[in-house]
Amino acid sequence: MRGAVIHAPGDVRFETVDDAKILKPxxxxxxxxxxxxxxxxxxxxxxxxxxxQAHPMGHEYVGFVEEVGAEVTAVEPGQFVVGSFATSDNACANCRNGFQSSCLNREFMSTCQAEYVRIPNAQGTLVATDGVPGEEYWPGLLAVSDVMGTGWWAADAAEVRPGSTAVVVGDGAVGLCAVIAAKELGAERIIAMSRHEPRQRLAREFGATDIVAERGEEGVARIKELTNGIGADSVLECVGTAQAMRQALSSARPGGDVGFVGVPHEVAVDGQELFFSHVGLRGGPAPVRRYLPDLIERVLTGRIDPGKVFDLTLPLEQVAEGYKAMDERRAIKTLLKP
Amino acid sequence: MRGAVIHAPGDVRFETVDDAKILKPxxxxxxxxxxxxxxxxxxxxxxxxxxxQAHPMGHEYVGFVEEVGAEVTAVEPGQFVVGSFATSDNACANCRNGFQSSCLNREFMSTCQAEYVRIPNAQGTLVATDGVPGEEYWPGLLAVSDVMGTGWWAADAAEVRPGSTAVVVGDGAVGLCAVIAAKELGAERIIAMSRHEPRQRLAREFGATDIVAERGEEGVARIKELTNGIGADSVLECVGTAQAMRQALSSARPGGDVGFVGVPHEVAVDGQELFFSHVGLRGGPAPVRRYLPDLIERVLTGRIDPGKVFDLTLPLEQVAEGYKAMDERRAIKTLLKP
Incomplete structure (x- = not known):
């Protein structure tokens, strides 16, 4: 079969890879x-x-079950299934606590930009839809398997409540999905931080009530202006850089919450600053599995349409161009069709 | 009047200081x-x-109202009052959000080891009891103004819930009060980390079900052993050192919560570690004012007795010995009587 393989920075190739095979029951x-x-x-x-060294890429997927291992009874060949970038048995103590992305048997997906994919922990990971959804729903369901689930987790971790004010830091696909989540969870005011006009437009379409283009101290000052000088109840940090975390922590009101879902790169939080801010902080890889049934339902009933974050669609074999377009910010997110 | 003044490390003196006077209405x-x-x-x-430079000391107090400024109507001379180490108007946005220790008009108390004390923001800060409580309740009410309020906040920030497992890091007066709070909030298992026999005894008396004397990696291993290998739902960090924070973050289960209430000294939290731990983190100076009515009630009905953390009572004029005994760990906490 064929799939995407990264060989070096900037060098993603679509090539023949090992066939996906059942390795465990x-x-x-x-x-x-x-x-x-x-x-x-x-x-x-x-x-x-x-x-x-060169390795396959991709951790987002929806698809048709081809084959199941001996211990998999929850899904069967032919079904259309949605999963998560983090697989889980959905049975261990961490799963039962709702943190399936900390499953004791977790394996992160990493080979999904391919024609076929092996799904470990299939029993706990995959959720089958009722029948095969129309193709128009596939992008939304694909978003649920990662960016929409992650945006939801950002809003959940930041404790978005009906009537509250939420700030979303980051206008990538996760940040845009976080706007959807904040709206669905009842935030009255949703401030999206974005400097890119097409993304601002999508943020507004998803429910943002205000856009802040400024960053750093100016960005914080604008947020304070918009929140009676106090700061926001909830801040959804969807980037993962030190700058974004500073922005997030400085934008929350005393006693507010920051949910951080971008994998942190060189981020350190000063204990004393966090202490005197009174801000609650929680992050991590999204427990998408917890949200799957609800989010699938919201997509299939047309209540949300996170599939709109895909503004470029390519055949899977053009995966390299998909990376390039996102790297150059010509696309928010690239959908790939085998 | 006379009060405690620190001149240098190890040098606290009881001496004549400026009389406490109304400075603002x-x-x-x-x-x-x-x-x-x-x-x-x-x-x-x-x-x-x-x-x-030399300055007065002390931020914990209960006492009798002597005099009020023109704008203070909530309390009157002669009443017995309990307050907080952080004063608050109890009216601003942060106060209304329940974070009175981030009041926009906050002033931290700092002159309480004295015969008389000026209380800023008296209207929002002081809570009068019904009549003058018997002297046997004064230590408990004094504890409420700081250590008991702080222990409660640790349990609240760490989201202690009925039936949950809580770990308390630190066996000082705050840690011991945090054990009381965890029990009152319904924790089924309360693991106190303590190496000191008299403190272990008091922790058990307050509701600890297990004592862990080990620290560092051994301490974490013991906590894991006691929590089915997963970690605790809630960890109450009552110290403020980097070691204690590491202990706390490593003792919580994925998706658990750390409440940190010791003022952090040289504590930095690694973003990526926090991310993959899934642990929620919230701390800060305790919003004691939020809890005052409830905690005063619990003390006066005899439901809790946090006054037991005082294991040394001295005349106020011997305040220097009070510091020395605590520094040398001969006392958990020194009560001072004018």
Missing amino acids: TDAIIRTAVTCVCGSDLWPYRGAEPTE | TDAIIRTAVTCVCGSDLWPYRGAEPTE
């Missing part, structure tokens, strides 16, 4: 319906994370 | 009923915080 194999490129895939693509 | 003056020495007073006493 808890595995399933799916035929990819659609997959995509993630903002976090750009870290190695840009050399911000090392690529020591 | 929002002030009140109280005659000190009892006051005490705080664990945080030991930071400058030990030279861990600089003492650039």
Whole structure:
């Protein structure tokens, strides 16, 4: 079969790779319906994370079950399934606590930009839809498997409540999905921090009531202006840089909450600053599995349409161009069709 | 009048100081009923915080109202009052959000180891009891003004819930009060980390179900052993050192919560570690005012007796010995009687 392989920064190739095979009785194999490129895939693509040897890429997927291992009874061949970038048995103590992305048997997906994908922990990871959804829903369901689930987690971790004020730091696909989540969870005011006109437009379409283009101290000052000088109840940090974390912590009111969902790169939080801010901080890889049934329902009923974050669609074999367009900010997020 | 003044590390003197006077119409003056020495007073006493010039000490108090400023109507001369180490107008946005220790008009108390004390923001800060409580309740009410309020905040910030497992890091007066709080909030298992036999005994009396004497990696291993390998739901960090914070973050389960209430000294939290731990983190100076009515009630009905943390009582004029005994760990906490 064929799939995407990164060889070095800037060098992603679509080439022949090992066929996806059942390796454990808890595995399933799916035929990819659609997959995509993630903002976090750009870290190695840009050399911000090392690529020591060539390896497959991709952790987002929806597809058709091809084959299941002997212990997998929850799904069966032919079904359309949605999963998560973090697989989970959905049975261990951490899963039962709702933190499936800290499952004791967790394996992160990493080979999804391919024609077929092996899904470890299939029993706990995959959720089948009722019948095969129309193709128009595939992008939304694909978003649920990562960016929409992560945006939801940002809003959940930041304790967005009905009537509250939320700030979203980051206008990538996760940040835009975080706007959807804040709106669905009832935030009355949603301030999206974005400097890019097409993203500002999508943020507004998703429910943002205000846009702040400024960053750093000016950005914080604008947020304070918009929040009676106090700061926001909830801040959703969807980037992962030290600058974004500073922005987030400085934008929350005393007693407010920051949910941080961008994998932190060289971020350190000063204990005394956090202390005197009274801000609550929680982050991590999104426990997408917890939200899957609800988010699938919201997509299939048309209540939300996170699939709109895909503003470029390419055949899977043009995956390299998909990376390039996102790296050059010509695309928010690239959908790939096998 | 006379009060405690620190001149240099290890050098606290009881001497003549300026009389407490109404400076603003929002002030009140109280005659000190009892006051005490705080664990945080030991930071400058030990030279861990600089003492650039001699200054008064003390931030814990209960007493009798002597005089009120023109704008103070909530309390009147003769009443017995309990307050907080952080004064608040109890009216601004942060106060209304329940974070009175981030009041926009906050002034921290700093002159309470004295015969009389000026209380800024008296209207919002002081809570009068019904009549004058018997002297046997004064230590408990004094504890409420700081260590018990802070222990409660630790449990609140760490989201202690009925049936949960809580770990308390630190066996000072705040840590011991945090055990009381965890029990009152319904924790089923309360693990106190303590190496000192008299403190272990008091922790058990307050509700600890397990004692862990180990620290560092061994301490974390013991906590994991006691929590099915997962970690605790809630960890109450009541010290403020980097070691204690590491202990706390490593003892919480994925998705658990750390409440940190010791003022952090040289503590930095690594963003990526916090991210992958899934642990929620919130701290700060305790919003004691939020809890005052409830905690006063619990003390006066005999439901809790945080006054037991005072294991040394001295006349106020012997305040220097009070510091010394705590510094040398001969006392958990020193009560001072004018």
